[in-house]
Amino acid sequence: MKPVTPHLTTDDLDAFHSGSLDSTSRLHIETCDRCRALVVADRDLIAAFERLPHLAPSEGFADRVMAHVVVAKPARVPVISFPKLSKRRVALLGGLAAGMAASAVWSVAFRPELEALLSSLGGAAAQLGWTAVRATAAGVSELPWFDAARAWLAPSRLVPSLLGIAVLYGSGVMALRRLVTPTTGPVSGARA
């Protein structure tokens, strides 16, 4: 029978295999021996391909692969954990919170008395501190090494002493750097 429509294109062949060929082209297959033969041969070929087996590598393939794979463990992220709230801890925290609340309420209720108390306590504490400083200074000045130390701290001796200390510190740092810096030359036993 003579075909009335154009022959199938390669896209038409794909459409045939995927079941989406339009009705005109389907009709063409019915009327064209050449295209019908092509479609059948193509279908048989694809079916034969689909029957081809998947081949397997030899035993232990996965182990051989894994022997060359670096399974990197990701760095652990520190997790902030809170201690478990036992009944005892809850009671302690509750007591603390209640005490703080009561203290705040009392401070608001008795503000003038609190200010007077703090003022007198502050004055007494300052006086006590100053007395302690004076007593300590008097005690230190009575010590046997006080005069020698005072002589070292005189302006004429202070500058050379500080310079000496700086030189000692600097040479110490340099020596430490030399100790911790790796050598750049070849190391015995190292791989080339």
Next chain:
Amino acid sequence: MKPRPIDLRDKTDQEVVALAKQGSEIAFRELVRRYERPVFSLIFRMVRNKELAEDLSQETFIKVLNAVGTYRPEFKFSSWVFKIANNAAIDHLRKRSLDTLSLEGSPHAQTPEMIEATALQISERGETQLEEVENRELGRTIEAAIDELRPEYRSCILLRHVEGRTYEEIADILNLPLGTVKTYIHRARNELRIALGHLKQ
């Protein structure tokens, strides 16, 4: 209590890859289990040498798994694996011409034991003995016909009709324009139809 081993068979490729990125060796092994047969089959049908196919498959997986940290989940994992496998095979084909090895075993095997030892393991399909013989005969003829194709045609036709990849995926795997992939597949089918024409008789 000892933790139960994780079963990853129901997970998607993307989920397994995510676990592999976290350093799970089980996930790495699952990826090998999923793709060892398709990758080995593709490479074997490209290079036609069992030992070489094993080496190239191993090289493919080592590359894939060592670079799994760089894999971007917006791409299909299977396409990535096949791309590396195909590149390994094509690179090798460009370097040297190849000896062939029958699926039935080495041609140099002299005893039944040697033939058995060198034969490839094939997935079970639950065929009858007659079907198995017929399919084996047909398979051997098709394998020989595939072997005659140009390597680019071979990659395309194997990915399309053995691995069932779409044209778009094949274009992505082979870095080829979609139209070129379609052309290669149709030309390959034409050549195979001609080569296998005698089977109709």
